[in-house]
Amino acid sequence: MNLVEAHNIWKSYGDTIVLEHVNFSMKDGEFCTLVGPSGCGKTTFLRMLLGIEVPSKGKLLFEGKDYPQEPSDERGIVFQRYSTLSHLNVIDNVIIGMEFEQSQLFGKLFGKAKKRVYEKAEEILCAVGLQDAKYQYPHELSGGMKQRLSIAQSLIKQPKLLLLDEPFGALDPGISIDMHELLLDIHAKLNFGVVMVTHDISEAFKLGTRVLVFDKVKTDKEYPNRFGSTIVNDIDSSKGRKNEK
């Protein structure tokens, strides 16, 4: 069964058509990167996968069922910024996902239960390289560390699909390369689906098993909003990725 399926999706805001004729499907474990010129609707598509935008036309399926209409813990997200909770330290940021699940009323765990989730969180913090920053607050972390934390927050929920919206766009090049290593490593171990929006083509080919190129097929000079973008190219980049490793 496909993790995500999109059948002839359109998205328009008033007269402006953003996406048209988008057909797409992906399986567990695939790492799809979305590239294309700015304003081509790749982020809109990601927002649909997140559940905060609905297609105007067409059918979008998650695991063969109608797509959820709001975000849920099956699909994690890492934004470029503001993904961490500023009032909690690193480890509390990570366990909060478990606290929501295990304590419906307060969303907070105490005593033994808390100790158990702390143990799990420490494993994840080691995996993302934040074991030494456990008790720091997000404002004390560098940009790269914040993104590691945001990934760790999502990982504790073991999402089926991880969505990344230009997660390394604001980082220094050297830091981005470390983050690529981390992401490839985690993806190889856990094998969940990933959809990542990026504007960096080399990043797209380095990380993705598939690179999807969004662009307009037709343009109208007088009415630039008349036509939307679609997936113009679907490139299998899994071979290049393995060779590089």
Added chain:
Amino acid sequence: MKRLINQAPSKMTNMFLGLLPFLLILVVYMGSSNARLAENPNDKLLPSIEKCIGSMSKMAFEKSKRSGDYILLNDTLSSLRRLAMGVCISALFALVIGIAIGVVPYLTSTLSPLIWFFSLIPTMAILPILFIVFGLGELSKVVLIILGVAPIMTREIYQRVKEIPSEQIIKVQTLGANTWQIITRVMIPQIFPRLIDAIRITLGTAWIFLISAEAIAATEGLGYRIFLVRRYLAMDVILPYVIWITFLAFLIDFILKQFNQRLFPWFGKE
């Protein structure tokens, strides 16, 4: 020569320049006061500083012959009690309603026009209604502060809730939070230091309503006292009282600011 906007005073100069206007006011006051007193030793308008200190220490350290209380202490305590009750109830209201209408769109639709309407009412205009409904006792003074301050505070909190990045709210939903958990684990802790700031902003307004209500109907309180002695043109009491009220306002603001900095080191940083 550097541009004026690029010239900054040194630390010492900075302090001196800050004190300078105060010193000037003091000098001008003392000069005019002396001149008037030389002409008429019984002049009440600009009493000498010694006279102010004398009257104030009578208020502060001598028991009143009539009631046996320390007047200044009594006035301060009853005013602060009213202020604290009014502001705390307003803050609680603002926290609950501000977050509710900031988070739940159905409540926004229902309540935000009402809050907006109430925040536009000139509160002093409904003081007569309060006196009629709640009588001349403590209740109507506290209610006046609440009516004057709570709608502004609520709007302020609502704005601050809206400023929390939507990414954060989406993120916690992908971590499995329901609406109630978002409120208790994300909204309230993030809004709390902003509520303290909202209190700091609205305290000035709260003082206005407190003094006004006390001026019209009270038997003790800082506002009551200055309006009472106004009848005798007792500037030697009014001036120190105004300075004392200003000092109290400064002190409360300072404490709240420290409270925020100590308890929420993450606040205001990204």
